[in-house]
Amino acid sequence: MSEENKEPVSVEQAQDVADQSVVNPWEVTGIVDYGKLIERFGSTPIDDALIARFEKVTGKPAHIWIRRGLFFSHRDLNEVLDKVEQGKPFYLYTGRGPSSDALHFGHLVPFVFTKYLQDAFNVPLVIQMTDDEKFLWKNITLEDCARYTRENAKDIIAIGFDINKTFIFSNLEYVGTMYPNILRIQKCVTGNQVSGIFGFGGSDNIGKHSFPAIQAAPSFSNSFPHIFGDRVDIPCLIPCAIDQDPYFRMTRDVAPRLGYLKPALVHSKFFPALQGYQTKMSASSTDSAVFLTDTREQIKTKINQAFSGGRDTAELQRQFGANLEVDVPYRYLTFFLEDDEKLKDIGDKYASGKMLTGEVKKILIDLLVDMVQRHQEARAAVTEDIVTAFLTPRKLAF
Structure with missing residues (x-):
């Protein structure tokens, strides 16, 4: 149709x-x-x-x-x-x-x-x-x-x-x-x-x-x-x-x-x-998302509190594994971890119970901290004159 x-x-x-x-x-x-x-x-x-x-x-x-x-x-x-x-x-x-x-x-x-x-x-x-x-x-x-x-x-x-x-x-x-x-x-x-x-x-x-x-x-x-x-x-x-x-x-x-x-x-x-799939990120709610202005400690705190698909205890996690479909840290890794083999390895181990929630969150924290630091450095180099230049109507390479 x-x-x-x-x-x-x-x-x-x-x-x-x-x-x-x-x-x-x-x-x-x-x-x-x-x-x-x-x-x-x-x-x-x-x-x-x-x-x-x-x-x-x-x-x-x-x-x-x-x-x-x-x-x-x-x-x-x-x-x-x-x-x-x-x-x-x-x-x-x-x-x-x-x-x-x-x-x-x-x-x-x-x-x-x-x-x-x-x-x-x-x-x-x-x-x-x-x-x-x-x-x-x-x-x-x-x-x-x-x-x-x-x-x-x-x-x-x-x-x-x-x-x-x-x-x-x-x-x-x-x-x-x-x-x-x-x-x-x-x-x-x-x-x-x-x-x-x-x-x-x-x-x-x-x-x-x-x-x-x-x-x-x-x-x-x-x-x-x-x-x-x-x-x-x-x-x-x-x-x-x-x-x-x-x-x-x-x-x-x-x-x-x-x-x-x-x-x-x-x-x-x-x-x-x-907080998970039942909620939407909001720019006006600092608790719902990791912001590009966040510090290492803020990122660490937010990710450690993020909704997890892992089990309540390490023993249960090792026995039953995590639900990757609802696990927010793992879903974030699917967006930002570029290495396909590493992502698959994490997913397999986490779902089978060979990897604990804290381990997955640590990987994500390190990844996001690195991304935010690089972004903050790039943003610091953007002057008001550069912003004005991008916002000025002009011919583009076309």
Whole structure:
């Protein structure tokens, strides 16, 4: 069945995906069945054949997050690979909703993967800072939103993006350039449709109702005239967590009516909160995540308190082993431990009882401390002038 012929999925309909889980752009709770989520959202799983084609087209090994199934679903990734084989351009688009001074490890996932894609395909990238969204949804002043944008941009830049191929933009500053496309999108979507897709009600402020069009606009290349001119024939690929998919289902529905190309997407699974899969990481809750500003002692404390799938005692752990599916430290290792053989060895020993919970947590602590220290060093080198340069509309290498 084609995507267009599938039953539309609203936020409310997505809430019964598995075990009363809730999946929408603002809330993720419960243990998510990703297979059922693919079925409900109408996306396509990333299979071995697509991974093999990806490697053939790029000439590079697939990222560990693709091979391990952490980026697990897509829309039209094959068509992007067709474009590459034909020597035709595309660009990347991802974003961040700045609501705190620092990012946590869950925020890193789409950006680290996006950098991999930028390097693999050698393409331009636009990064939307949705400071307007955070003002509408949270009790944050516009001044704080603007400050968070610049602070979060420093963390993003520290990941290593190429300034010659990367444009970071604040909606508060750049929305005027996108406004013609925002209007075109808004004219195509009724109030009933946006309420059905996103679950907005009569008590929600009108800014929430209009925001989806703002998040949709960067999907179209002529929203960036300083990069692409007035061209509308350049597709974009959007790496994001699957909870952001409702925005782009709406965008893909609107695109043909405007004579634009549908954006392609690649979806990640959710990075679990320290308390386990029943909770969501929050930038406003320092206990739910490891932040890039945390000290060694803070990281050690947080990981030692993280939800474990191990047994209550060492004796029981040796007898029965751990449940890897719910063990947060092990799940973190699947994201950040690059050595496949070492990860498998840890998983086998931990599940069989040959390794104790404390041993697994120690491995993770050392890994995260090293990552945070390297990130903090890179971030310290990002000056205000560098941030301004990334945020300045300009031509990119394209």
